[in-house]
Amino acid sequence: MNGDDRIHLSYQVEGGDLTRAGEASSGVKQTLRKLGIDPGTIRRVSVCMYEGEINMVIHANGGLAMVDVGLDDITITLTDYGPGIPDIDKAMQAGWSTAADSVRDLGFGAGMGLPNMKKYSDEMKIKSIVGVGTTVTMVVKIPS
Amino acid sequence: MIVRQLADELDLTVFAMDDPDRETAGGYCGDLLSWVMGRAVAGGAWLTIMSNVNVAAVAALADVACVILTEGVQPDPALLDKARLQGVNLLGTAMPTYACAGKLHGLIG
Numbered sequence: 422m423n424g425d426d427r428i429h430l431s432y433q434v435e436g437g438d439l440t441r442a443g444e445a446s447s448g449v450k451q452t453l454r455k456l457g458i459d460p461g462t463i464r465r466v467s468v469c470m471y472e473g474e475i476n477m478v479i480h481a482n483g484g485l486a487m488v489d490v491g492l493d494d495i496t497i498t499l500t501d502y503g504p505g506i507p508d509i510d511k512a513m514q515a516g517w518s519t520a521a522d523s524v525r526d527l528g529f530g531a532g533m534g535l536p537n538m539k540k541y542s543d544e545m546k547i548k549s550i551v552g553v554g555t556t557v558t559m560v561v562k563i564p565s
Numbered sequence: 566m567i568v569r570q571l572a573d574e575l576d577l578t579v580f581a582m583d584d585p586d587r588e589t590a591g592g593y594c595g596d597l598l599s600w601v602m603g604r605a606v607a608g609g610a611w612l613t614i615m616s617n618v619n620v621a622a623v624a625a626l627a628d629v630a631c632v633i634l635t636e637g638v639q640p641d642p643a644l645l646d647k648a649r650l651q652g653v654n655l656l657g658t659a660m661p662t663y664a665c666a667g668k669l670h671g672l673i674g
Contacts, residue, residue, distance in 0.1 A: 440643060443622030447651065450626065460607070460628065467626035468602050475599075528615045533599035540603060 428456070428490040434474050434499075436482030439527055445486045446471040456490065462563050465541045466495050469559045472534040473499040479524050480504065481555065494543075497559045505551035512547075513539065566590075566673050568631045568654045571610070575668055577633060578657035580640050581648040589630035590673050594662050598623050605629050610669055612662050614638045621647035621655075630654065633669075635662040 432445035481503025520530025542559035569585035631654035
C-alpha cells in the first residue's frame with residue numbers, strides 16, 4: 422500500500438436475522454489483521470462496525486457496509502434503505518432505543534449502539550431521510 | 566495469567582478453549598451486549614448470563630480474552646458452535662456472578 426492506494430472492502434448485511442449479525446464485522450477484523458493493523462485500531466473498527474451492523478439488521482432490513490483502509494485511517498460507510506431516523510439527536514442519547522422486546526431479550530436494544538459508535542470512532546456523521554434510508558460514516562484514525 | 570491457568574484456578578467448565586495461552590487481565594460483568602461492547606476491556610474476562618449466539622461475536626469483536634458463563638448457565642448450541650469457529654475461549658461456572666468476579670479480582674485484578 423503506498424500513500425495513494427486504499428483498500429476497499431464491501432459487505433452485504435442481511436436484515437432481520439440477528440444470529441448472523443457480525444459476519445461482516447468479523448470479515449473486516451480478519452482482513453485488518455492480515456494487513457498488520459494494530460490490535461487497538463482493529464478493536465475500535467470492530468466495535469463501530471458491529472454496532473452499525475446490528476442497527477442495520479434490527480431497524481433497516483440490512484444494508485451495505487463499505488470499509489476503506491488507508492495508511493492513516495479506516496473509513497466505514499454503512500448505507501441502508503430502512504425507515505430513517507426522525508430525530509438524530511434523540512437517537513444519539515445513551516439509553517434511547519426503539520428496538521422491539523424480542524431484540525432486547527437477546528441483550529441488544531439498550532440504546533448504546535450509536536453512542537458506542539461515536540465513542541470508538543474519531544469522526545462520525547449520520548445522514549438520514551425518513552422513508553428513504555440512513556448513511557452512517559465513521560473514521561477511525563490509525564496511530565502513527 | 567493465561568486463560569488455561571484461570572480455568573484451573575477457578576475450576577471452570579471448559580466449553581471451548583481454542584486460545585488457552587491468551588493472557589488475561591481485568592474483567593467486566595454485564596449482560597446488555599452493547600454495554601459490554603462499549604465497556605469491556607480488551608484482554609479481560611467477561612462474566613455474563615447471556616448464552617445466545619451473539620455472545621461469541623461480541624467476545625471476538627470486543628477482543629476479550631475469555632467469556633465466563635456464570636450462575637450455571639449453559640451455552641446455546643449455536644453459541645458453542647460459533648465460539649469454536651471463532652476461537653473464542655468460552656468457560657462456565659456454577660458460581661454467582663458476584664462471587665466469581667470477587668475471585669477473579671483476587672487473581673487478575
